[in-house]
Amino acid sequence: MEKLAPAIAPPPDIGTARTQNRAVLDWVQSVARLTQPENIFWCDGSQGENEFLLSEAERQGSVIKLNQERVPRSYLHRSNPNDVARVEQFTFICTPTKEEAGPTNNWSAPAEMYQKLHRLLAGAMRGRTMFVIPYMMGPPDSPLAKIGFEITDSIYVVLSMRIMSRMGEGAVKRLGESTSAEWNRGVHSLLDVNPERRFICHFPQDNAIISVGSGYGGNVLLSKKCLALRIGSYLARKQGWLAEHMLILGVESPEGKKHYVAAAFPSACGKTNFAMLIPPRHFAGWKVTTVGDDIAWMQIRDGRLWAVNPENGYFGVVPGTSYKSNPNAMRAISHDTIYTNVALTDDGDAWWEGKDGNPPPHAIDWRGDDWTPQSKDKAAHPNSRFATPQRNNPVLDSDFDNGAGVPISAIIFGGRRSDTMPLVFQAFDWEHGTYIGSTMASETTAAATGVVGQVRRDPMAMLPFCGYNIGDYFRHWLATGKRLSNPPLIFHVNWFRKGADGRFLWPGFGENMRVLKWIIDRAEGHGGGAETPIGFIPRPEDFDLDELGVSRDTMRELFAIKPEEWQRELEGHAKFFESLGGVVPDELHKQREKLADRLAQH
Ligand code: OXD
Ligand code: MN
Secondary structure, eight states, rough: OOOOOOOOOOOOTTTBBBOOOHHHHHHHHHHHHHHHHHHEOOOOOOOHHHHHHHHHHHHTSSSEEOOOOTTTTTTOOOTTOOOOOOOGGGGEEESHHHHHHHHHSEEOOOOHHHHHHHHHTTTTTTTTTEEEEEEEEOOOTTTTTTTEEEESSSSHHHHHHHHHSSEEEHHHHHHHHOTTSSEEEEEEOOOOGGGGGGEEEEEEEEEEEEEESSOOOOOHOIIIIIIIIHHHHHHHHHHHEEEEEEEEEEOOOOTOOOOEEEEETTTSSHHHHHHTTOGGGGGGGGGEEEEEESEEEEEETTEEOOOOOOEEEEEEOOOTOTTTTOOHHHHHHTSOEESOOOOEETTTTEEEEOSSSHHHHHEEEEOOEEEETSSSSOOOOOOOOOEGGGGEEEEETTTTTTTTTTEEEEEEEEEOOOSSOOSSSSSSSHHHHHHHHOOEEEOOOTBBOSSSSEEEEOGGGGGTTSOOOHHHHHHHHHHHHHHHHSEEEEEEEEEOBBOTEEEEEOGGGGGHHHHHHHHHHHTTTTTOOOOEETTEOOOGGGSTTTOOOOOOOHHHHHHHOOOOHHHHHHHHHHHHHHHTTTSSSSSHHHHHHHHHHHHOOO
16 A cells, blocks of 8 residues: 655665756755655665665555565555556646647646646645656667656655666766756655545646656656656657657567567557567567567658667566566566565465466455455456566667667557457558558557446557647658658557457467568568558468468458448547547548548448
8 A cells, every 4th residue: 555654764875966957956946845845865776775765665564575586676566446547537738728738638727737736735745755856768878868857755656767767867967957958847746645636737838747646657657658658749749759659679580680660559458568579489580679668759860760768667567477478578577576566475476367377375465455266356456567677678679778769660550459450451651551540449458547348549559648639649640751761661450359259369479470570571572462441461371370270260350351340440430530629630531531432342
């Protein structure tokens, strides 16, 4: 449970490394005047500081040290049961006009929201410690790298930000002392962890974020969804680059030819698994490496898109992670990891549904209650998470820290769809690809509060993360395509199609390599494909099925384009565009008409 712990008393050499930047110092003082903490702790990201904070967190009961033989240097945190996922209904984009936030965001006028938040923050840290976290997003020598400062009263946030971002000295040095430098101001307070006082607010024009009333990662690790995506997407449009909810992976052939692809899937649809894929035996000599598992920042150079991962760690969904589904993630989270809301076994190990082996006969569940395999509730929360440094990943790409980024050969959209969407298809061109991204949909998961399993449109997987008007975002995509002389090819995948018996048709996981291989073949210009009304799909001879054990009939089902399903899909697109109230660019309406014509002629 989230503890509202009293102030900590660090030794004199810890928590004192202040930046000399006057703008930051003044801002910190103004937040301190408002929240009135007992003391201010300046984080430097050092090992000594981390060890001190871990021992404090353990002493306060905000983390539990796990069995050090099984999971060295790893800890368990439990958030409040009312606070286990991102809260899109309490997430706001605060811009001078409602139109700037657009039809997909909650909006509030900045002055009004500041007033409300300042009222909530007044005296909120009394008797407690206020931590100041300097951090950098992006490789240090990337022109896209951004500096942020997050103020928080949660020690769990500090410990997690050290994993998720490049935190400490480096950020302070990079910002320097110029008071006009660009940096993000983030304020987080747990308040009393009350859903009625939970607001995640973004002020793009001020490069500022205020998050109150939550202790759950996606709401409070301000580097991630708030800065790298919501503020990031706003800055990206202004500055002519792309900030996307995409993994980045490298795929290398036995001959040493390497491509990078970026893929946007909605939350909890397997981005981390795909980014760490292990090719099946049949693909001996092929290697997949991870640049990032959640966010891509991409800029144009030499007519191509080049991507960096702004993050420094992975905040992944735990349940379902196993040596079968993702051996690389299992290795990564076997040490130096903070788990949130998993179960605790009697011998101090972390446990979750879907972990290898048998369930333990007894455990303490994510709420802190006794649990046995007979219990009707799950031991780990479905949205329980790991935070683990990317350096733990055995297949981390050698260019993960390269500021120049990696060149992107293909962009993949995808979602969780029981029907309609074939295993893979390729867009005819960038504009058609933008249409596919803008209309993509997925069945909802536990990553956000709300009903699970409903199909919702989630353009480019950015519905909860686009920090400005979605119509302008679509325009930015279209305009970006025009600036690319060598654009990535665009694809759509669906690992989740089901047969009439309700079972998944495709084995997924490592076998997704077969889809990736076709994508790479297409990017190299030698892969065949058949033209259909929705795009290109592989013909049987283009798609490697050796040693797969999936029948030709099942493959036909996986690639079936069923007129009645596509009629429904088209109506879904039209309804979605209509719901956006006139902001959708003409090019995309025209793409829909063209798709309707092609389907009618089919
Ligand atoms: C995440 C999400 O945590 O997308 O990455 O919800
Ligand atoms: Mn995500």
